[in-house]
Amino acid sequence: MNPCPARWTKTDGGRKPVGGARALRWSLSLLAAVALPAAGVVVDVQLKAQDGAPAKDAAVYAVTKAAAPARARREVLIEQIGKQFVPQVSIVQTGTSVNFPNRDPIRHHVYSFSPAKNFEIKLYSGVPANPVVFDKPGEVVLGCNIHDHMIAWVLVVDSPYFAKTDAAGVARLDLPAGDYDVHAWFPGATKQVPPRKLSVGAQAPGVLTFSATSRYGPPGK
Ligand SMILES: [Cu+2]
Numbered sequence: 001m002n003p004c005p006a007r008w009t010k011t012d013g014g015r016k017p018v019g020g021a022r023a024l025r026w027s028l029s030l031l032a033a034v035a036l037p038a039a040g041v042v043v044d045v046q047l048k049a050q051d052g053a054p055a056k057d058a059a060v061y062a063v064t065k066a067a068a069p070a071r072a073r074r075e076v077l078i079e080q081i082g083k084q085f086v087p088q089v090s091i092v093q094t095g096t097s098v099n100f101p102n103r104d105p106i107r108h109h110v111y112s113f114s115p116a117k118n119f120e121i122k123l124y125s126g127v128p129a130n131p132v133v134f135d136k137p138g139e140v141v142l143g144c145n146i147h148d149h150m151i152a153w154v155l156v157v158d159s160p161y162f163a164k165t166d167a168a169g170v171a172r173l174d175l176p177a178g179d180y181d182v183h184a185w186f187p188g189a190t191k192q193v194p195p196r197k198l199s200v201g202a203q204a205p206g207v208l209t210f211s212a213t214s215r216y217g218p219p220g221k
Pocket of ligand 1: 107144146
């Protein structure tokens, strides 16, 4: 006599197609987002060394006062291969987890004394059990306690809009319309260059160029 079981069964049966339709709508809207990059404007930023040569493996990031969208933060890897950090330069958003897999048949001891992230992973092989969370913005210089020549940088930024420069010294940002401070960052530079204002509208603003005002890169290079 209790109608409930029958009613529940019916409702459950009726939910499935609704769920399926919802899933389809989601995938369609994702496709639309991918197919319409026009929501943002692509801005190329050229970085040059003091002598005018392209500044490879430097970074650019743009900061806006407008609410930036949350970005899915994947775990970032900085490996040790042949007694080098790979990659030597990383740029991540504040809160990103970074792990340090040791691919060498010898042990490394990764550390940083930088104020933005003071940590060490004592003498280890293989993949550390826990990644390191970079929870404060700033420049973090990495070293190895065993191999003095090993050096790498992590730039931690409070923005989802960042990119590393390629071999031509160009970093490409995809920015929604709005007002930004665009920062260039040269790893290991004794003095960084000041940021520039950039208003992004419907038109691409052309190429922004920054030149390093000091020597940068690993010591001794
Ligand atoms: Cu080492």
